[in-house]
Amino acid sequence: MTATLEVVRAGVRSTIQDLGRVGLAHLGVPRAGALDAGALRLANRLVGNPEDAAGLEVTLGGCVLRPSKAVTLAVTGAGCAVWVDDRPASWALPVAVPAGAKVRIERATTGLRAYVAVGGGIAVPPVLGSRATDTLSGLGPPQVQDGDVLPLGTPLGPPPGVDLAPYPALPDELTVGIRLGPRDDWFTTEAIETLCTASYAVSTLTDRVGARLIGPPLTRAVTRELPSEGVVLGAVQVPANGQPLIFLADHPTTGGYPVVAVVEPEALGGIAQARPGTALRFRVVDR
Amino acid sequence: MRVLRTGRAALLIECDAPTDVPAWYRSLLQRRATGALHADEIVPAAQTVLLDGVTDPARVAAELRTLRITPAAELDPTAAGLVEIPTVYDGPDLDDVARLWHTDRAGVLAVHTGTLFTVAFCGFAPGFAYLTGLPERYHVPRRDSPRPRLAAGTVALAGEFGAVYPNASPGGWQCIGHTEIRLFDLDADPPTLLVPGTRVRFVPQAVR
Numbered sequence: 001m002t003a004t005l006e007v008v009r010a011g012v013r014s015t016i017q018d019l020g021r022v023g024l025a026h027l028g029v030p031r032a033g034a035l036d037a038g039a040l041r042l043a044n045r046l047v048g049n050p051e052d053a054a055g056l057e058v059t060l061g062g063c064v065l066r067p068s069k070a071v072t073l074a075v076t077g078a079g080c081a082v083w084v085d086d087r088p089a090s091w092a093l094p095v096a097v098p099a100g101a102k103v104r105i106e107r108a109t110t111g112l113r114a115y116v117a118v119g120g121g122i123a124v125p126p127v128l129g130s131r132a133t134d135t136l137s138g139l140g141p142p143q144v145q146d147g148d149v150l151p152l153g154t155p156l157g158p159p160p161g162v163d164l165a166p167y168p169a170l171p172d173e174l175t176v177g178i179r180l181g182p183r184d185d186w187f188t189t190e191a192i193e194t195l196c197t198a199s200y201a202v203s204t205l206t207d208r209v210g211a212r213l214i215g216p217p218l219t220r221a222v223t224r225e226l227p228s229e230g231v232v233l234g235a236v237q238v239p240a241n242g243q244p245l246i247f248l249a250d251h252p253t254t255g256g257y258p259v260v261a262v263v264e265p266e267a268l269g270g271i272a273q274a275r276p277g278t279a280l281r282f283r284v285v286d287r
Numbered sequence: 288m289r290v291l292r293t294g295r296a297a298l299l300i301e302c303d304a305p306t307d308v309p310a311w312y313r314s315l316l317q318r319r320a321t322g323a324l325h326a327d328e329i330v331p332a333a334q335t336v337l338l339d340g341v342t343d344p345a346r347v348a349a350e351l352r353t354l355r356i357t358p359a360a361e362l363d364p365t366a367a368g369l370v371e372i373p374t375v376y377d378g379p380d381l382d383d384v385a386r387l388w389h390t391d392r393a394g395v396l397a398v399h400t401g402t403l404f405t406v407a408f409c410g411f412a413p414g415f416a417y418l419t420g421l422p423e424r425y426h427v428p429r430r431d432s433p434r435p436r437l438a439a440g441t442v443a444l445a446g447e448f449g450a451v452y453p454n455a456s457p458g459g460w461q462c463i464g465h466t467e468i469r470l471f472d473l474d475a476d477p478p479t480l481l482v483p484g485t486r487v488r489f490v491p492q493a494v495r
Contacts, residue, residue: 182291
């Protein structure tokens with residue numbers, strides 16, 4: 001019999017994520033995948049999985065899992081206390097979980113999204129080459145619910161022996177590297193100056209599609225409508241209200257508002273972990 | 288034509304005219320197929336083609352600026368597939384569209400089935416294809432308030448575009464009919480019938 005992972009308690013919002021669907025944007029299929037891809041990759045490495053295996057993305061922690069067989073499990077991303085039955089277990093290290101034991105991941109004390117990898121990976125059937133839930137289009141497995149029983153794959157081998165996995169601390173204020181363009185010339189010089197110097201705050205309306213920001217609005221120099229054009233992960237789009245929004249993994253493949261800049265890939269993990277209210281500044285790395 | 292840098296690994300090609308987009312798209316697909324271009328995504332849109340996942344964007348941008356593409360007018364139109372979409376003209380906005388076109392229901396059917404559409408690009412939702420080809424005098428505005436739910440297969444118009452909703456979704460387009468044909472199938476490769484460049488003809492179907 002194959003191993004399964006019972007989701008005793010799913011938490012506020014938990015989805016299955018891998019590294020997403022790349023190569024289908026021309027068909028309108030969003031990429032999806034872990035918002036903090038570095039954290040999922042690390043969790044997978046810690047349990048001996050390929051980095052692109054599917055795990056759980058648990059928003060704010062607070063979930064309980066029970067494997068049917070003995071497994072190796074790792075929790076990364078948001079900082080959470082981890083328990084195996086009544087024993088405390090390590091965060092961001094491989095944890096040996098006996099068959100039937102309850103793994104309790106407490107509410108996150110830092111960050112926003114915890115990642116749970118299990119040896120063998122979550123083996124729900126892939127959809128268009130990925131097991132990721134896409135909250136924008138509804139592709140992939142549904143959001144994880146209390147009582148779900150998820151199939152697990154076969155582990156490739158024993159997990160690596162690890163005593164310490166370096167993981168950067170989450171800063172109180174984010175500094176996000178950007179490259180201006182493609183539509184920076186649609187904004188006034190003052191707007192670009194504002195973008196590069198002002199402090200923004202992450203809004204409560206932040207989800208897997210995008211991190212909305214609150215701060216000084218960016219004024220357009222070109223006010224005509226932008227014909228829909230392809231957008232990339234990390235695009236800083238400026239809708240009609242002038243408040244920038246950073247596109248995350250479930251972003252639409254095309255958009256009709258100008259993209260003033262694009263976030264450097266290294267900054268995306270920090271944005272995925274930024275709780276509403278976190279201060280954020282942009283820094284231009286290349287003009 | 289302009290090539291705009293878009294972050295570290297992407298380029299946005301802004302075409303001189305929307306009619307150049309299919310020519311650029313096809314030319315870039317060919318370059319990728321022959322190994323002359325590496326890109327994870329090639330995404331056509333209204334006036335642009337996005338290249339994402341490009342390993343050396345500065346070099347590719349320089350190459351693109353010297354590239355001569357075959358103009359759309361010289362492309363072989365039969366090289367792309369033709370999809371016929373059997374359509375029942377029974378949409379709730381049929382009378383509104385007839386009024387905007389100064390005709391009646393039969394007139395809307397005649398214009399819509401008489402137009403050879405082309406998939407300009409996809410977006411909004413998986414398999415949602417923006418169809419061009421409708422003469423400018425038949426362009427219609429979106430509805431003032433969007434409907435909360437349009438059924439999969441709804442045949443609709445907005446602005447310069449036609450479309451068929453691949454899945455149920457909210458929508459503000461003018462609905463003129465519906466089709467039973469399945470546009471988006473996860474088990475098919477590619478999962479959608481209407482890939483960019485495909486020509487589309489709507490064929491009238493009586494209500495059974």
